[in-house]
Amino acid sequence: MTPTNILSVEAYFDLICPWCLIGKRHLETALGLLARERPDVTVHVEWRSYPLIPATPPDGIPYRDFYVARLGSPQAVAVRQAQVCHAAREAGLTLALDRIETFPNTLLAHRLVRFVRRQSGAEATAALIDNLFTRYFIRAQNIGDGQVLSDALAECGVDMPGASGTPVRHDLDWLPPLNGPDDLPPRTGLGVPHFVFNGTHSVSGSRPPAALLEAMQRALARAKQIATRTAA
Template sequence: MNQPATLTVDAYFDLICPWCMIGKKHLETAIAWLGQAHPNVAVRVDWHSYPLLPATPPGGTPYRDFYLARLGGPEALAARQAQVCAAALDAGITLALDRIETFPSTLLAHRLVRHAVRQAGAGAAPALLDELFTRYFMHGENIGDPQVLRRAAAACGIALPETGANAGQPDLDWLPPLHDAEAPPLRAGFGVPHLVFNGTHSVSGARPPAVLLEAMQRALARAQQRATLAAG
């Protein structure tokens, strides 16, 4: 099949969601498989910030207390954590949820991702996302803390200017705002991870790589059909 040269992926995510970390790994595996089957197809992934709980206090809230209240008790919490840890292991990821003390606000971290993309292009996002996911889900760091975010940026080679009143300070209030004309609209009932391929085929949840590959191939076939009709 004479497929188009580019597959676009719009990936909606939040940094407090372990399923997004798992979904990112599955997406990378599916893209690698697609490259083996169709080496002529270039894939572009655009990561869209989608904070699930934007009203979380800037300093965060106690992690265990948050989930006990949200899930209804210790047994439900243990069951949910066992489920997500098992799914992560299937993706080659070992979570350390017992290390997490603070359920963070992710707004500042999302703004940092936006800054990285503006500074270095879309290719800067994957490494920073991996760094932030790792710091939170494996090391238990509070990714709502500006000092943690500065260390994450430095680890990824992302320049953060320290000039004027903010020189030498951890404050990151100067980062570009998240919800402006470039940000995707928030919709009730919308969950993450959520992937849209070529604007026509979408997949919600941390689905296995084979499911994502099938959606990619369908999106490519749909685009080819459209191109053929337009040329005819």
């Protein structure tokens, strides 16, 4: 296998962002299209945490109050939620924004994602992220709560320290903080979702699958150009 048929994907996200959930679904669709077009390509996806509002209180704040303060009025909130729900439906998702009570701090959830990424790999990480998105946006659960996060981990089949003998710590204080070189975004002010393909081509925002596929194709073409020049 040569570098010309390997595609790396760095996907920056936050679990409180509905556009990240929609973007994840679009990415999965685009990867399916790429697999049919280029079955020779091996794809490696790395999910990178980007907490948007890390200063949110640990117990969270009232969901509706947060968005009214952020957008200016209940009417503005209704318009934005209708826009998000419409985009989600086009991606095959039905959100329950009207039932969410708590706007959570996601730092603990991202620490859990990092733990799974290091312990169990990319497939388990994607499954956990899906589970947490579903719990928040579809089941209207508080993903800042340690018990909810522990339940998500168990549902994904990942063991926590202590799960095989000693009592499990549902407070999750044992999780290391997000401060490693593989936990931090490449620059501040990054909008999410944000996808980087082969380190050369990027797409910001919840773009449709066709736009993501085009960026993937360009990244693979660029890799081929570089390999050709190197061989020459």
